[in-house]
Amino acid sequence: MPNVLYINNAAELITVKGYSDIPAKKAAMSEIGIIKNGSVLSKGGKIIAVGTDEEIRKEHQDLIDQAEIVDATGRIVTPGLVDPHTHIVYAGTRENEYAMRLDGKAYMDIMNAGGGIHATTRATQQATSAELYEQSKNRLDKMLLNGITTIEAKSGYGLTTEHELKQLEVAKKLNKDHQIDLISTFMGAHAVPMDYKDNPEVFVDIVINEMLPVVAEKNLAVFNDVFCERGVFTPEQSRRILEAGKKHGLKPKIHADEIEPYGGSETAAEVNAISADHLLRASDKGIQMMAENDVIGVLLPGTAFFLMAEYAEARKMIDSGMAVALSTDANPGSSPTLSLQFIMNLGCLEMGMNPKEVITATTINAAHAIDAADRIGSIEVGKDADFTMFDVKNHLMLSYQYGMNHAHTVVKKGKVVVADGHIIK
Ligand SMILES: N=CN[C@@H](CCC(=O)O)C(=O)O
Numbered sequence: 249m250p251n252v253l254y255i256n257n258a259a260e261l262i263t264v265k266g267y268s269d270i271p272a273k274k275a276a277m278s279e280i281g282i283i284k285n286g287s288v289l290s291k292g293g294k295i296i297a298v299g300t301d302e303e304i305r306k307e308h309q310d311l312i313d314q315a316e317i318v319d320a321t322g323r324i325v326t327p328g329l330v331d332p333h334t335h336i337v338y339a340g341t342r343e344n345e346y347a348m349r350l351d352g353k354a355y356m357d358i359m360n361a362g363g364g365i366h367a368t369t370r371a372t373q374q375a376t377s378a379e380l381y382e383q384s385k386n387r388l389d390k391m392l393l394n395g396i397t398t399i400e401a402k403s404g405y406g407l408t409t410e411h412e413l414k415q416l417e418v419a420k421k422l423n424k425d426h427q428i429d430l431i432s433t434f435m436g437a438h439a440v441p442m443d444y445k446d447n448p449e450v451f452v453d454i455v456i457n458e459m460l461p462v463v464a465e466k467n468l469a470v471f472n473d474v475f476c477e478r479g480v481f482t483p484e485q486s487r488r489i490l491e492a493g494k495k496h497g498l499k500p501k502i503h504a505d506e507i508e509p510y511g512g513s514e515t516a517a518e519v520n521a522i523s524a525d526h527l528l529r530a531s532d533k534g535i536q537m538m539a540e541n542d543v544i545g546v547l548l549p550g551t552a553f554f555l556m557a558e559y560a561e562a563r564k565m566i567d568s569g570m571a572v573a574l575s576t577d578a579n580p581g582s583s584p585t586l587s588l589q590f591i592m593n594l595g596c597l598e599m600g601m602n603p604k605e606v607i608t609a610t611t612i613n614a615a616h617a618i619d620a621a622d623r624i625g626s627i628e629v630g631k632d633a634d635f636t637m638f639d640v641k642n643h644l645m646l647s648y649q650y651g652m653n654h655a656h657t658v659v660k661k662g663k664v665v666v667a668d669g670h671i672i673k
């Protein structure tokens with residue numbers, strides 16, 4: 249049978265159309281292009297018609313006769329969810345640190361004492377590629393079951409050339425093997441290894457002169473990211489690393505102003521980063537600069553939730569004209585969740601976003617944050633046939649019934665990969 253798929257009669261087909269060239273900002277973030285009783289037809293993995301059943305049948309009855317049919321009656325269909333900030337390839341877990349934090353220890357103090365990112369780095373360095381692959385694949389399966397069809401995946405738990413490459417190679421293999429697409433980011437500047445604590449500049453030089461060239465040469469990453477935070481990398485060091493990445497064709501991203509206002513947002517604007525992520529403590533000036541320079545704010549409310557910190561000011565950012573995206577930040581230390589639906593719930597309940605904005609933030613704006621909005625993030629003719637069907641009668645239910653997995657069916661490039669909550673092998 250040709251790869252023809254017809255999703256028919258969704259209570260709401262949420263297209264999020266019209267923002268493939270430029271991300272949705274301000275009021276446009278609430279325009280999600282709902283078609284009531286909507287249908288979508290795809291062939292060869294690409295969308296070829298979007299509308300009501302009647303409209304599509306008028307032109308494509310022959311094709312529908314050959315199609316695999318997914319009946320979406322009573323359910324909603326969105327673009328496959330896009331998670332634009334993850335650290336999915338790692339080994340081990342850190343529930344011991346979670347318990348320490350519940351006893352009052354600070355996240356950064358645990359890291360500075362050799363735990364935190366350093367603990368996961370040790371586990372990741374010790375793991376074989378096969379072990380890393382298995383652990384990460386297991387997480388990807390859960391993400392797929394949650395309706396996620398594309399993610400960004402960072403390195404940064406290797407922190408030596410050898411182990412950064414190992415992480416990126418595993419991400420590359422997972423991208424090939426798994427239903428979820430992975431778009432890789434090099435993040436050699438995720439932490440200053442303990443051995444370089446007194447000489448961070450030496451490590452910055454290693455990132456720039458040793459790691460970046462080989463990552464670029466092997467074509468293992470699209471983006472280059474830095475953790476710009478007091479005690480990690482300064483704005484000046486971050487700028488150097490991100491500018492060096494640009495010379496190798498890697499687009500800048502930055503972990504900015506997560507723990508305290510430290511100039512990361514301003515640096516993002518100055519280096520023309522595609523996104524600045526976290527932004528819990530971004531300054532008003534930083535928000536203005538990011539809005540003026542079209543830096544997408546990738547907000548990670550799971551991290552604020554899990555670190556029991558103040559949330560990023562999403563409302564202020566959207567009203568200032570920043571395009572906002574949402575992400576899990578999936579990692580073992582500050583956000584061990586794989587549920588973008590819970591992140592959407594938090595966006596509404598804790599950051600003043602409305603239920604339409606959180607859909608835009610996990611579809612088209614998330615796609616822009618990983619430079620993939622020409623292919624994914626909306627249901628429009630010519631785009632990849634990536635869809636998630638949720639077992640709810642309207643989009644409000646997604647954020648109303650919180651903390652649950654509503655994903656019922658997932659389609660990747662025109663193929664049903666999850667049906668009735670189970671992965672199709
Ligand atoms: N903040 C820096 N990096 C990750 C956390 C990594 C970890 O704790 O293992 C983040 O985005 O939250």
Ligand SMILES: [Zn+2]
Pocket residue numbers: 333334335503577
């Ligand atoms: Zn992160």
